[in-house]
Amino acid sequence: MSDTEFTLNTGAKIPALGLGTWQSAPGEVKNAVSHALKVGYKHIDAAYVYGNEDEVGEGLAEGFKSGIKREDVFLWCTYHSRVEENLDLSLKSLGLDYVDLYLMHWPVPMNPKGNDPKFPKHPDGSRDLDTTWSYTQTWKEMEAVLATGKTRAIGVANFSVPFLEELMKEAKVTPAANQIENHPYLPQQEIVDYCKDKGILITAYSPLGSTGSPLFQEKEIQEVAKKHDVSPGTVLLSYHVARGSSVIPKSVTPSRIEENMKLIKLDSGDVKALDNIAKTHPPNRFVYPAFGVNLGFPDKQ
Numbered sequence: 001m002s003d004t005e006f007t008l009n010t011g012a013k014i015p016a017l018g019l020g021t022w023q024s025a026p027g028e029v030k031n032a033v034s035h036a037l038k039v040g041y042k043h044i045d046a047a048y049v050y051g052n053e054d055e056v057g058e059g060l061a062e063g064f065k066s067g068i069k070r071e072d073v074f075l076w077c078t079y080h081s082r083v084e085e086n087l088d089l090s091l092k093s094l095g096l097d098y099v100d101l102y103l104m105h106w107p108v109p110m111n112p113k114g115n116d117p118k119f120p121k122h123p124d125g126s127r128d129l130d131t132t133w134s135y136t137q138t139w140k141e142m143e144a145v146l147a148t149g150k151t152r153a154i155g156v157a158n159f160s161v162p163f164l165e166e167l168m169k170e171a172k173v174t175p176a177a178n179q180i181e182n183h184p185y186l187p188q189q190e191i192v193d194y195c196k197d198k199g200i201l202i203t204a205y206s207p208l209g210s211t212g213s214p215l216f217q218e219k220e221i222q223e224v225a226k227k228h229d230v231s232p233g234t235v236l237l238s239y240h241v242a243r244g245s246s247v248i249p250k251s252v253t254p255s256r257i258e259e260n261m262k263l264i265k266l267d268s269g270d271v272k273a274l275d276n277i278a279k280t281h282p283p284n285r286f287v288y289p290a291f292g293v294n295l296g297f298p299d300k301q
């Protein structure tokens, strides 16, 4: 099932499984990317703000010798009013002429002239936001960059339903994807349903529970894994494909990169068992930067 694909609303195909690269350390990520391409990954998730795109690019160059190019890239928050400039920086680092999908990383513009190019802060340590700019303006720039051909599709990340509704009021192009944190502790059914209705593909990030893969320890997940004689990771990743979403586990460990390609078809009972975890477990969001903004997610109200 690792060759499963989904179709974006542009008509393009996107592999259900991609490799994440957040916190993939320099010195490790080149090998992770080239190894992934060599063993059959066709979808790599990278971001300007991860600070490792040069090495991801080296990994792509090496992997292209035996792999096919596929790339998702993010627009960072300090570049909301300079979308094309940020994409150009990523393309240069990655050694590519275009990416297949370009995403707005968070719907929060940050001061482009602040005290840090990626994480500008006020003297009190709070994030320095650009209150003169809105993510709906950013989306217009995303639409303009789509027309240049430097990306084949545009999308968003970390968008809740109310934020997407606001964006859709003015959008000429419907986002092709919404990348959100998604796993049995945070099923986000309302966003998954909204996006399905609008033809927006969900990509699940932190599917293993982020750093250290803590979700492997969850009893219900271990039980479904035991039933199918697979690892908890296979269950966690297959869960998203069963829900019609793509999924991007991160690893810099070659054996895990390969193990994460193993996806199985979960039956409706398995999916129900995984869905039930959220009914007894409080929502747990592993990634929630301190923007100091209400992003509209029900678990953060």
Ligand SMILES: NC(=O)C1=CN([C@@H]2O[C@H](COP(=O)(O)OP(=O)(O)OC[C@H]3O[C@@H](n4cnc5c(N)ncnc54)[C@H](OP(=O)(O)O)[C@@H]3O)[C@@H](O)[C@H]2O)C=CC1
Residues within 6 Å of the ligand: 019, 020, 021, 022, 023, 045, 046, 105, 157, 158, 179, 180, 204, 205, 206, 207, 208, 209, 210, 211, 212, 213, 233, 248, 249, 250, 251, 252, 253, 256, 257, 259, 260, 287
């Ligand atoms: N849009 C956004 O704001 C965000 C996007 N993302 C994207 O999603 C990707 C995935 O999310 P991320 O938060 O990294 O977390 P994941 O849920 O993918 O977990 C990564 C952790 O799990 C470990 N791991 C991976 N595979 C296995 C395995 N088979 N067995 C045991 N442990 C394993 C990794 O270790 P090791 O590497 O040492 O093998 C790492 O510690 C990111 O890398 C990034 O590309 C993530 C967060 C936010």
Ligand SMILES: O=C[C@H](O)[C@@H](O)[C@@H](O)[C@H](O)C(=O)O
Residues within 6 Å of the ligand: 022, 047, 049, 287, 288, 289, 290
């Ligand atoms: O993609 C990964 C995450 O969104 C990450 O980029 C942010 O959490 C960032 O570290 C921040 O503090 O704003």
